[in-house]
Amino acid sequence: MNFSRNLALKYSVFSLARNAFSHHERWPEAWRSPDPKAEYDVIIVGAGGHGLATAYYLAKEHGISNVAVVEKGWLGGGNTGRNTTIVRSNYLLDANARFYEFSLKLWEGLSRDLNFNLMFSQRGVINLAHSDPQLDAYARRGNAMRLNGIDAELLSREEIQRRVPLLDCSRKARFPITGGLLQPRGGVARHDAVAWGFARAADARGVDIIQNCEVTGIHKQGNRVTGVETTRGYIGARKIGLAVAGNSSRLAAMAGVTLPIESHVLQAMVTEPLKPVLHTVVTSGASHLYISQTDKGEILMGGDLDGYNSYAQRGNLPLIEHVIQAAVSLFPFLSRTRLMRTWGGVMDMTMDGSPIIGKLPVEGLYMNGGWCYGGFKATPGSGWVFAWTLAKDQPHELNAAFNLDRFHSGWLLDEKGAGATPGAH
Amino acid sequence: MLLIECPYCGARAQIEFTYGGDATLSRPGDLSAVETKEWLDFVYLRENPRGPHIEWWHHSAGCRRWFKVRRDTLSHEISATGTPDSNLGSGSV
Numbered sequence: 376m377n378f379s380r381n382l383a384l385k386y387s388v389f390s391l392a393r394n395a396f397s398h399h400e401r402w403p404e405a406w407r408s409p410d411p412k413a414e415y416d417v418i419i420v421g422a423g424g425h426g427l428a429t430a431y432y433l434a435k436e437h438g439i440s441n442v443a444v445v446e447k448g449w450l451g452g453g454n455t456g457r458n459t460t461i462v463r464s465n466y467l468l469d470a471n472a473r474f475y476e477f478s479l480k481l482w483e484g485l486s487r488d489l490n491f492n493l494m495f496s497q498r499g500v501i502n503l504a505h506s507d508p509q510l511d512a513y514a515r516r517g518n519a520m521r522l523n524g525i526d527a528e529l530l531s532r533e534e535i536q537r538r539v540p541l542l543d544c545s546r547k548a549r550f551p552i553t554g555g556l557l558q559p560r561g562g563v564a565r566h567d568a569v570a571w572g573f574a575r576a577a578d579a580r581g582v583d584i585i586q587n588c589e590v591t592g593i594h595k596q597g598n599r600v601t602g603v604e605t606t607r608g609y610i611g612a613r614k615i616g617l618a619v620a621g622n623s624s625r626l627a628a629m630a631g632v633t634l635p636i637e638s639h640v641l642q643a644m645v646t647e648p649l650k651p652v653l654h655t656v657v658t659s660g661a662s663h664l665y666i667s668q669t670d671k672g673e674i675l676m677g678g679d680l681d682g683y684n685s686y687a688q689r690g691n692l693p694l695i696e697h698v699i700q701a702a703v704s705l706f707p708f709l710s711r712t713r714l715m716r717t718w719g720g721v722m723d724m725t726m727d728g729s730p731i732i733g734k735l736p737v738e739g740l741y742m743n744g745g746w747c748y749g750g751f752k753a754t755p756g757s758g759w760v761f762a763w764t765l766a767k768d769q770p771h772e773l774n775a776a777f778n779l780d781r782f783h784s785g786w787l788l789d790e791k792g793a794g795a796t797p798g799a800h
Numbered sequence: 801m802l803l804i805e806c807p808y809c810g811a812r813a814q815i816e817f818t819y820g821g822d823a824t825l826s827r828p829g830d831l832s833a834v835e836t837k838e839w840l841d842f843v844y845l846r847e848n849p850r851g852p853h854i855e856w857w858h859h860s861a862g863c864r865r866w867f868k869v870r871r872d873t874l875s876h877e878i879s880a881t882g883t884p885d886s887n888l889g890s891g892s893v
């Protein structure tokens with residue numbers, strides 16, 4: 376059993392060749408599908424990238440492997456499998472910069488660590504400036520990043536044109552470009568692979584991944600959790616970690632906790648595949664667009680939230696039209712490309728735009744959520760610090776600032792300075 | 801596209817409107833008498849229900865008046881709209 380789990384699943388050019396002879400029909404399952412045990416040391420709710428990474432690091436870094444990850448659908452079917460996969464650490468505030476840079480460093484060794492090709496591609500992330508004040512703000516952000524040891528380069532309009540030839544950098548563009556900020560080590564990764572890689576590696580260390588099992592209640596004795604009620608029966612737990620993204624408010628409410636979060640739908644879309652035309656990630660805050668080209672050739676685009684509370688995992692056409700208008704104004708060649716698919720995911724938008732990773736005011740209950748638009752890039756870092764917090768019953772210094780108390784103590788982490796407007800972050 | 805019935809103008813397309821969030825929150829009264837916690841709860845905490853939600857919308861590209869909408873956050877179906885003083889029930893059932 377251990378042999379088959381630990382060794383046979385090492386993917387290599389030899390196993391690929393061997394399995395080609397059997398028409399790829401005899402690959403062993405990458406993880407088990409066990410029935411839940413009566414009780415676990417830790418139950419993680421939600422088998423997205425964050426929940427799976429947490430379980431993996433609990434087993435790997437802290438030797439805690441009597442762990443279940445309980446998922447209402449299939450693993451990686453939430454935002455992990457719906458996002459535009461941008462990975463970066465170009466933050467202004469110290470707490471955010473240090474945490475996301477820690478996560479980016481984990482990304483850089485992750486395919487090797489998990490023995491799973493995450494197709495992590497550091498092709499650079501360019502934020503476009505469309506006015507002189509915006510360029511000044513980017514210069515300030517770039518300086519702040521460098522002070523935190525993060526790579527950042529301020530680009531002129533000419534330099535951007537050289538790197539992104541099909542971008543309309545002319546003076547007559549709808550929103551003329553004045554320059555931009557580049558993080559060369561930013562990039563993209565294959566989202567499904569991240570869920571699968573962590574799932575396989577956690578399973579190999581003894582973690583039970585239980586899919587099609589929705590948590591419907593949280594049991595408490597006094598103010599301490601004792602287990603979860605699920606669609607597959609009661610499961611006992613000494614500690615419970617929530618990693619349910621857009622459903623954070625619902626799970627916290629099961630334990631009587633109200634969060635500073637609103638759930639909103641965020642959409643994304645792809646065009647038909649094209650030859651390689653766009654070699655970096657480009658974002659434009661002013662025109663509400665981020666855009667990249669997938670390894671399959673599709674142009675992948677996203678923009679703002681639809682703008683009203685939603686748990687629907689699908690959105691409406693006005694937002695899609697808005698994103699496409701922005702894309703065509705920046706990349707005129709796109710007007711002749713056909714749109715292939717659109718989809719949406721439910722975002723857990725906090726009141727200051729930063730995540731919450733820490734203890735909740737119920738003994739044994741912890742949460743990892745409030746990821747807003749940007750939790751994919753946090754996946755390894757978030758799993759790492761959340762595992763630490765669960766194992767040691769206290770936050771690591773990297774997530775100490777992401778506590779729930781900050782909304783009542785005044786230590787907000789409002790990267791944009793947008794105030795208590797969840798849709799604005 | 802949502803079709804939203806403004807109580808003053810009738811049914812119009814979603815793009816004429818701006819969203820204003822949870823309409824069941826009540827602003828704490830006399831500031832000097834209110835505990836800071838109560839005030840912070842009002843500013844930051846949200847029930848955020850999955851299901852019926854009573855919310856503010858502004859007819860920003862129309863009559864420019866605020867009104868209430870009862871909308872399901874899972875299906876997006878709008879079951880009622882009304883003037884600001886109307887009682888559309890509670891958000892979560």
Ligand SMILES: Cc1cc2nc3c(=O)[nH]c(=O)nc-3n(C[C@H](O)[C@H](O)[C@H](O)COP(=O)(O)OP(=O)(O)OC[C@H]3O[C@@H](n4cnc5c(N)ncnc54)[C@H](O)[C@@H]3O)c2cc1C
Pocket residue numbers: 420421422423424425426445446447448449450451452453454455456457458459460461462588589590591618619620621622626641642643677718719720721722746747748749750751752753
């Ligand atoms: C369109 C879009 C674009 C995005 N673009 C980016 C980007 O470019 N870069 C970036 O960094 N981030 C991006 N994000 C955000 C990012 O996807 C998320 O922050 C991140 O994937 C969250 O991971 P997670 O594991 O916490 O959540 P998820 O992957 O959503 O996992 C949560 C899981 O919990 C499960 N669950 C919920 N309720 C229950 C229950 N009651 N019982 C059991 N299980 C439950 C869900 O089924 C789900 O599988 C984007 C998101 C969207 C929707």
Ligand SMILES: [Zn+2]
Pocket residue numbers: 806807808809810859862863864865
């Ligand atoms: Zn009107």
